[in-house]
Amino acid sequence: MDSKEIEKLRKDFPILKRLVNGKPLVYLDNAATTQKPRQVIDAVSAYYASSNSNVHRGVHALSEEATEAYESARKAVADFIGAESAEEIIFVRNATEAINLFYYAYALHKFGRGDRLVKTILEHHSNFVPWQQLAWSRGVEEKIVNVKQDFTLDYDEFEKYAAGGRTKLITVSHISNSLGTVNDVRRIREIAEKNDSLFLLDACQSVPHLPVDVGRIGCDFMAFSGHKMLAPMGIGVAWCRGELLERFEPFMFGGDMILKVGLKESEWNTLPYKFEAGTPNVEGAVGLHAAINYLKKIGLEKIHPHGLQLANQCVSELESPGIKTYSPPNGLRSGIVSFTVPGVHPHDIATLLDREGIAVRSGHLCTQPLMKALGVPAVTRASFYIYNTKEEVGKLADALKSAKKVFV
Amino acid sequence: MTEKSGQSDPLYRELILDHYKNPRNFGTLKDAASEAEDSNPLCGDEIKIGIKVKDSKIADVKYVCSGCAISTAGAYLLSEYAKGKRLDDVRRLDRKFILKMLGINPGPARIKCALLPLKALKLAIYSYLGLKFKGTLGNP
Numbered sequence: 099m100d101s102k103e104i105e106k107l108r109k110d111f112p113i114l115k116r117l118v119n120g121k122p123l124v125y126l127d128n129a130a131t132t133q134k135p136r137q138v139i140d141a142v143s144a145y146y147a148s149s150n151s152n153v154h155r156g157v158h159a160l161s162e163e164a165t166e167a168y169e170s171a172r173k174a175v176a177d178f179i180g181a182e183s184a185e186e187i188i189f190v191r192n193a194t195e196a197i198n199l200f201y202y203a204y205a206l207h208k209f210g211r212g213d214r215l216v217k218t219i220l221e222h223h224s225n226f227v228p229w230q231q232l233a234w235s236r237g238v239e240e241k242i243v244n245v246k247q248d249f250t251l252d253y254d255e256f257e258k259y260a261a262g263g264r265t266k267l268i269t270v271s272h273i274s275n276s277l278g279t280v281n282d283v284r285r286i287r288e289i290a291e292k293n294d295s296l297f298l299l300d301a302c303q304s305v306p307h308l309p310v311d312v313g314r315i316g317c318d319f320m321a322f323s324g325h326k327m328l329a330p331m332g333i334g335v336a337w338c339r340g341e342l343l344e345r346f347e348p349f350m351f352g353g354d355m356i357l358k359v360g361l362k363e364s365e366w367n368t369l370p371y372k373f374e375a376g377t378p379n380v381e382g383a384v385g386l387h388a389a390i391n392y393l394k395k396i397g398l399e400k401i402h403p404h405g406l407q408l409a410n411q412c413v414s415e416l417e418s419p420g421i422k423t424y425s426p427p428n429g430l431r432s433g434i435v436s437f438t439v440p441g442v443h444p445h446d447i448a449t450l451l452d453r454e455g456i457a458v459r460s461g462h463l464c465t466q467p468l469m470k471a472l473g474v475p476a477v478t479r480a481s482f483y484i485y486n487t488k489e490e491v492g493k494l495a496d497a498l499k500s501a502k503k504v505f506v
Numbered sequence: 507m508t509e510k511s512g513q514s515d516p517l518y519r520e521l522i523l524d525h526y527k528n529p530r531n532f533g534t535l536k537d538a539a540s541e542a543e544d545s546n547p548l549c550g551d552e553i554k555i556g557i558k559v560k561d562s563k564i565a566d567v568k569y570v571c572s573g574c575a576i577s578t579a580g581a582y583l584l585s586e587y588a589k590g591k592r593l594d595d596v597r598r599l600d601r602k603f604i605l606k607m608l609g610i611n612p613g614p615a616r617i618k619c620a621l622l623p624l625k626a627l628k629l630a631i632y633s634y635l636g637l638k639f640k641g642t643l644g645n646p
Contacts, residue, residue, distance in 0.1 A: 443574030445549045449517060449616060461548050475550030475572060504518055505527070505575075 099396075099404045101487065107396065108485045110135035121455030124490045129275050129303060129434050129481035130459050131325045134385075138328055141388035142381045152377055154354060164380055171383035172370070178390050179320070180311035181337055185369040188336040188343075189378055193302045194224040196321030196336035197269075199373060200298060201228040202349035204342075205267065211237035215267040216259045216295075218243040218251055218281075219471050220274040223464045225300045225321075229269065239264070245471065249277045249426040256289055265295040272304035276465045276479065278409060278434030279426040280304075287316040296342070302326055306393075306483070307432060308402040318342055324382060328389035333382025336373075343369055350375035401484055405433020408482040408491050415495035420502050424472060433482035436463070439498070442505045444478040450501035451478075456494055517610050518575065525579035531586065533568045542629035546618050551577045555626040557588075559634060564588045564596060567627070574619050576612055581623035583607050588627060597631045599624060 108114050111133045116123050125133060145167060151160035153168050169184070176184040190196045209215070209232060217229050219242050233240045241259035244252050251270075260268060268290045273280050283299065290297035299317040304310050306327035312320055319342070324333040338346070348355055348366055352375040358365040366372045393401070412435045413425050424436045439447055444460035451458055460478040462469045469476060480494055535541075538556035545552040551573030558566040567585040571578055587607065588596050604624050605611060612620045632639040 443549070443551075445551075445574045445616065445619065446518070446576070462550055466547075469550065475552070505523065 099400050099484065104404075104485060104487055107135075110137060110392075111485055112136060112139070114485060118455040118457070119453050124454075124456040124493055126480040126482065126486065126490070126494060127457045127459050128483035128486075129326070129479065131331065132306065132328050132483050133485070134328055134330065135389075135392055137392050138330070138385045138388045142330060142385045145381055145384045150380075153380055154371075167387075168378065168380045168383050171387035174387045174390050175335055175337075178394075179305065179335075179337060180313045182313070182340060186337055186340050186343060188338070188370045188373045189383055190334045190336050191332055191379070192323040192325070192334035193300060193321040194323075194334075196334055197224055197228055197298070197300065199336050199346075199349065200319050200321075200338075201232065203346040203373065205232055206236065207347050208345075209236055209238050209266050212264060213266045214239040214241060214259075214262070214264040215269065216241045216243060216256065216265055217269045218245075218256075218271070220245055220251070220277060220279065220465060220468050221269070221271055222275050222300065222302070223466070225269055225271060225298075226465075226467060229267075238266075242467075243270075245277070245279075245468070249279055249424055250430055251279070251281055253282065253285055253289075256286070260289045260293045260295060263293070265293045267296050267298060268293075269298040269300070271300040271302070272310070273302075273307070273432050273434070274465075274468075275303050275434065276436055276463045276468055276477070277424055277426060278303075278432040278436070278481075280430050280432050283315050283317070291316070303432070303434070306401070307398075307405055309398045312337055312339075324386040324389065327386075328392055329386035330382050333379050333386050335386075340369065346373065348372050348375070352376050354378075396484060402432065404484060405482045405486075406431055408486055408488065409433050409435050411488060411491045412480055412482075412494065415491065416498065421498065424477060434479060435481075436477040436479040438474055438477050439502055439505075442502065444476040446505070447478045447498070447501055450504060451494070451497050454493070454497045456497055458494075517612060517616075519610070522575055522579040522608065522610070525582040526575035529571075529578055529582050531568055531582060532570065534570060535566060535568045538568075540630045540634035542626050542633060544622060544626040544629060546573070546577070546622050549574060549577075549619060551619060551622055553577065553581060553622055553626045555581070555585075555623070555630050557627070557630050557634065559593065562594070563590060563592050564631075565590075569623065569626070571623070573622065574616075576608070576610075576616055576619040577622045580604065580608055580620050584623045584627060593631050593635065597628055597635075599628075 113133050149163040151164040153165040172184045172187045175187045232238045243256045297317045298319045301322045305322040320337045325331040355375040448460035461476045535556040539559040541556040543554045553571035555569040569581045
């Protein structure tokens with residue numbers, strides 16, 4: 099993406115015009131959530147202004163329109179990630195809920211003592227804690243793959259842990275939210291196939307940034323959130339290979355997930371409704387649809403290279419005796435750069451950057467086990483998206499140098 | 507950010523930075539009458555605080571912490587203040603007192619950092635007194 103293109107698309111994001119502490123906002127917290135373009139805000143607003151109604155059960159015009167809006171969003175998502183059919187798309191609140199869906203609807207019923215699962219140390223808590231629970235409640239053995247000195251996964255360890263014929267689940271993030279490492283999903287798929295294991299992919303940080311095709315990746319289940327890809331909060335996606343999804347048990351009961359309700363027993367609805375009990379987030383789906391259209395217009399293939407370019411610039415500008423970055427080698431990097439300034443707490447760094455209008459995240463980034471492995475209590479993270487510029491990375495580097503001086 | 511604007515930042519005024527860079531009363535008490543630990547998981551701030559007690563008063567306070575400038579400076583100022591004070595008075599200190607003592611308004615995002623040392627100290631006092639700490643810093 100060239101600077102002209104970025105300048106043009108920045109105009110689509112009303113929030114980028116605002117000042118923070120008297121300075122133009124430099125929003126570098128995109129791995130937490132992205133800002134929303136006018137096109138998404140307008141789509142949600144237009145839905146409420148003209149079509150708002152509850153979906154599926156109504157026969158009146160508005161309900162039909164709302165249903166059409168909701169279901170066409172589902173089709174757009176299916177098409178966006180290369181799903182075989184829209185029935186494989188379950189709308190949830192976010193990736194966390196998607197992974198919990200897998201946990202409650204499948205893992206709790208199907209896995210038990212003698213089974214093993216393999217996850218990694220760099221997982222977000224949402225893909226870490228459920229499996230601890232599974233180990234506690236069902237006696238499933240957990241193996242945790244470590245990261246190497248270069249902040250990439252130890253694939254030899256991965257192979258070793260997955261081997262032995264007992265591994266039922268391999269669960270891993272596509273891109274680490276803390277390190278930005280792009281994990282080798284092809285290799286992980288091979289490991290899963292070789293060991294006849296299911297492969298769950300947390301694609302929160304990848305779907306917004308690069309073309310993700312579930313068929314090509316060869317995973318069995320995938321989770322991602324809309325709000326990290328320009329859509330509203332409260333809408334996320336669980337995708338599951340249809341044949342596997344048929345074997346899931348519903349874990350939320352109520353309206354819409356049933357076909358027939360008798361006095362003593364009920365019959366479940368077909369896919370995907372069986373897993374969408376209650377009134378869904380229609381505005382969220384509408385917003386997600388608009389976000390997908392927006393990203394497709396830009397071209398998904400252009401987003402990751404842009405983030406990578408900014409990350410490379412960030413790493414090279416920050417690299418100095420007083421700053422430590424936690425970033426994998428160039429080829430495996432993405433638009434996320436975590437760093438620490440020895441002697442200064444990451445929260446103090448974030449506060450001083452905020453004074454300059456620069457929004458970054460600091461803390462454990464929902465990856466406490468990884469922080470422990472890295473030997474730090476917390477880090478500061480800059481994460482980039484389509485509207486970020488080289489100049490903004492420069493501002494971050496300058497502000498950081500000044501922040502350091504405050505503490506010398 | 508210019509160097510000047512950073513230094514004049516009220517949140518990082520000289521006093522706070524000095525206490526952060528040269529924390530005093532740092533360490534563990536060998537014969538502590540009571541000890542307590544607390545952490546602020548969001549930041550990764552951790553503090554362990556120990557007290558000695560004589561005649562229902564705090565005879566000595568030491569703490570070990572790994573945290574940000576605000577919590578570390580706060581721990582020092584609080585430990586200095588608490589020495590010689592009655593347990594019953596210290597356990598009634600509140601958020602307003604801490605903010606006044608620090609001389610800053612850290613804002614909602616950082617208030618927990620400012621309050622962490624007081625919470626740990628209160629935990630130590632409550633445990634010494636055999637009382638249950640209910641965890642509200644406003645109304646002990």
